[in-house]
Amino acid sequence: MSPSTLRALAVLGAAGLFAAAAAPAGSATASQAPSHGKTYDHVLLLSVDGMHQSDLHWYVVHHPDSALASLLQHGTEFTNAQTPFPSDSFPGMLGQVTGGNPKTTGIYYDVTYNHRLLDPTASSTAVPTRADCAAGHPGANVTFDESLDISPDRLDAGQGLPRLPGDILQMTSDPQTLIDPTKLPID
Numbered sequence: 001m002s003p004s005t006l007r008a009l010a011v012l013g014a015a016g017l018f019a020a021a022a023a024p025a026g027s028a029t030a031s032q033a034p035s036h037g038k039t040y041d042h043v044l045l046l047s048v049d050g051m052h053q054s055d056l057h058w059y060v061v062h063h064p065d066s067a068l069a070s071l072l073q074h075g076t077e078f079t080n081a082q083t084p085f086p087s088d089s090f091p092g093m094l095g096q097v098t099g100g101n102p103k104t105t106g107i108y109y110d111v112t113y114n115h116r117l118l119d120p121t122a123s124s125t126a127v128p129t130r131a132d133c134a135a136g137h138p139g140a141n142v143t144f145d146e147s148l149d150i151s152p153d154r155l156d157a158g159q160g161l162p163r164l165p166g167d168i169l170q171m172t173s174d175p176q177t178l179i180d181p182t183k184l185p186i187d
Contacts, residue, residue, distance in 0.1 A: 044075070047096060049089045053079065090144060110145045117142065117185035133186060140185035148179045 046068075060069040084091055084101040090110040091102045102108040115138060122136030150158030157178040161167040172178065 040076070044071070045096060046071075047093055107144065110143065112142045112144075113139065114142050114185060115139050117187055120183055120185055122186055136186065142185050143183075148183050150178050150180050 056068065056072075060066070060072055063069060084095040086102060086108060088109050091105065091107050094105055094107055095101055098105065106112065117140040118133060118136035118138060119140040122133065146152045146157065155164045155168060156171060157175075159172055159178055161170055
C-alpha cells in the first residue's frame with residue numbers, strides 16, 4: 001500500500017472520528033436513514049474511491065464472512081446517498097464529512113484555480129515582499145493534496161515519526177506545521 005493511500009486511510013479514519021464526536025447521539029432522522037427507532041453514539045464513515053453500491057453488494061455476496069458484510073448486517077446502510085456534482089474523490093469526501101457540495105465549498109477537484117492569488121513562484125522567499133507581489137501576474141493553482149507537505153512522499157508528511165505506519169496516530173495536532181509555505185499561493 002502506498003504512503004498516499006495509507007495517509008488517505010488515516011485521514012478518513014480521523015474524519016470519521018471527528019464526525020462521530022461532532023454529531024449528537026441519534027442526530028440522524030428517519031428521513032436520512034432507516035434507524036428503526038435506534039439512536040447511535042458513534043459513526044464509522046467508510047469511503048472507497050470509485051466504489052459503487054453495486055460493487056459493495058457484489059463483494060458482500062462473494063465474501064459473506066468479510067468485515068464489510070458484517071458491517072452491513074449490523075449497521076445502517078445509506079442506500080440513497082448521492083455524490084456531489086460534479087463528482088470527484090476530494091469534493092466527494094468533503095461532501096460526506098461537511099454536507100457541502102462543490103458549489104458551496106468552492107472545491108471541485110483536489111486542485112482549483114484562483115484568479116486573485118499569485119503563483120508561489122512569484123517569490124523566491126517563504127515570505128514574499130511587496131515587490132514580489134507587484135511584479136507577479138494574478139492567477140494561481142491552489143492545491144489541496146499531499147504535494148504541499150514538507151515531505152510529500154512520507155506517510156507523516158515530513159513530521160519525522162520513527163516507526164511508520166505504527167506511529168501514525170502520533171501525528172501532530174497542528175497539521176499546518178507540515179505544510180511547506182513556499183508551495184502555497186500568495187495572497
